[in-house]
Amino acid sequence: MNSKYSEITAYCRKHGVKLVAVSKTKTPAEVLEVYQQGQRCFGENKVQELLQKHEALPSDIEWHMIGHLQSNKVKQLVTVVSLIQSVDSRKLLLEIDKEAKKKEQIMKVLLQVHIAEEETKFGLSYAEAQALIRDSGQNIFQNVAICGLMGMATLTDNDAQISNEFRKLKTFFEAMKVVKQDPEFKILSIGMSSDYRIAVEEGSNMIRIGTAIFGRRSA
Numbered sequence: 001m002n003s004k005y006s007e008i009t010a011y012c013r014k015h016g017v018k019l020v021a022v023s024k025t026k027t028p029a030e031v032l033e034v035y036q037q038g039q040r041c042f043g044e045n046k047v048q049e050l051l052q053k054h055e056a057l058p059s060d061i062e063w064h065m066i067g068h069l070q071s072n073k074v075k076q077l078v079t080v081v082s083l084i085q086s087v088d089s090r091k092l093l094l095e096i097d098k099e100a101k102k103k104e105q106i107m108k109v110l111l112q113v114h115i116a117e118e119e120t121k122f123g124l125s126y127a128e129a130q131a132l133i134r135d136s137g138q139n140i141f142q143n144v145a146i147c148g149l150m151g152m153a154t155l156t157d158n159d160a161q162i163s164n165e166f167r168k169l170k171t172f173f174e175a176m177k178v179v180k181q182d183p184e185f186k187i188l189s190i191g192m193s194s195d196y197r198i199a200v201e202e203g204s205n206m207i208r209i210g211t212a213i214f215g216r217r218s219a
C-alpha cells in the first residue's frame with residue numbers, strides 16, 4: 001500500500017482535480033501496484049516506453065503523452081493515447097490532425113505553453129498558442145480537439161515566482177475559453193510533485209505527479 005498515493009488522491013478528490021500518475025522510468029510491475037490501488041490514468045514522456053507499457057498493462061488504463069513528441073512518431077500514438085498534453089508546435093498539431101484523420105478519429109490534445117524562465121523547457125509562446133486556438137475555430141485541425149493547456153513552472157524554491165507563472169497561464173486560459181467558445185476546452189494541466197499545491201491554488205484542474213507517488217527516479 002502506497003500511503004503517498006492515498007494522500008494525493010484524497011487531496012485531488014477534495015479539490016476536484018484529475019490526477020495523472022507519471023510512470024516514466026518505472027517498470028510495468030510498479031505501475032500495476034498503483035493501478036491496483038485504483039489509479040487508471042498514467043502519463044509517459046517517451047513514445048516507445050508508453051507503447052510498451054500500453055501493451056503490457058490492463059486495457060482500461062488511460063494513457064497520456066506528456067513529453068516532447070517528434071512528428072514522425074505521432075502515427076504510433078494516435079489510437080493508443082487518450083490525450084496528448086505536449087503539443088508544442090504548429091507542425092506537430094498538423095501532423096496529429098493528419099494521422100487522426102487517416103484513422104477517422106478525433107485526437108484530444110492540450111497545447112503546452114512555455115511559462116518557465118528556463119529556456120530549455122519545450123512549449124509554445126502565448127502568442128503562438130493564441131494563434132493556434134484562433135485557427136482551430138476555422139476549417140483546419142478538424143480531427144483534433146484542443147481541450148486545454150499544459151504548463152511547467154520554473155524549477156525554483158521561490159513559491160511566489162511559481163504562483164505568478166501559474167496565475168498568468170490561468171488568466172490566459174480563461175481568455176482563450178472566451179475566444180474558443182467550446183465546452184471541451186476545459187483542462188488546465190499544471191502542477192507536479194514539487195508544486196501541485198500551488199498549482200491547485202492557482203486554478204489547476206489536472207496535476208501530473210511522478211516522484212511523490214512512485215518515489216525518486218534513478219534515470
Ligand SMILES: *Cc1c(COP(=O)(O)O)cnc(C)c1O
Nearest residue numbers: 022045066192193208209210211
Ligand atoms: C516527469 C514529469 C512530471 C512529473 O514530475 P514529478 O516531479 O516526478 O512529479 C510532470 N510533467 C511532465 C511533463 C514530466 O515530464
